Amino acid sequence: MASQPTKNTPMLYSWHHFVLLPAALILAGYGIRRYLGVSGEDSEMSRLWFTVMALAVVGLGVLVMLRQHYALQLQDRLIRLEVRQRYFEVTGQSLRPLESQLQLSQILALRFAGDAELAELTQAAIREKLSSKDIQARIQDFHFDHLRV
DSSP states (O other): OOOOOOSOOOOOOHIIIIIIHHHHHHHHHHHHHHHHHHTTOOSHHHHHHHHHHHHHHHHHHHHHHHHHHHHHHHHHHHHHHHHHHHHHHHHSSOSHHHHTTSOHHHHHHHTTSOHHHHHHHHHHHHHHTOOHHHHHHHOSSOOOOTTOO
8 A cells, every 4th residue: 555645735836935926025125125215315216216116016916916816716626516516416426527528617607507407507518518608598597606706
């Protein structure tokens, strides 16, 4: 029996966590420090450091907003699990063998379908290669998702 890891290690996105974020923090801190040293002057140097500081702070804000991207990835994963569970509850069969024939956008659209139409709509999506908009157009018992970020 092969040894399996017993500890779950955190996932780090190297480019984000070890390159961009530290560089933006350093640049923002340095830009703010340099700007504070020349603030109040009406010179090219004060305008330059204000621009560097502003760009660094905006860049840092953009990097922090990437966490929204991570939240959406997690929501997509949870929706996939929800549709799997609902499909099993409705049909008594696993959705896993069919998932390779569905795109993520199709699975995300299927979550809006009511239980009565989920199985048939899933089969139609595979058979007719329906887009997510086509799937939503065919839903009779539409269940809105008000919790999506």
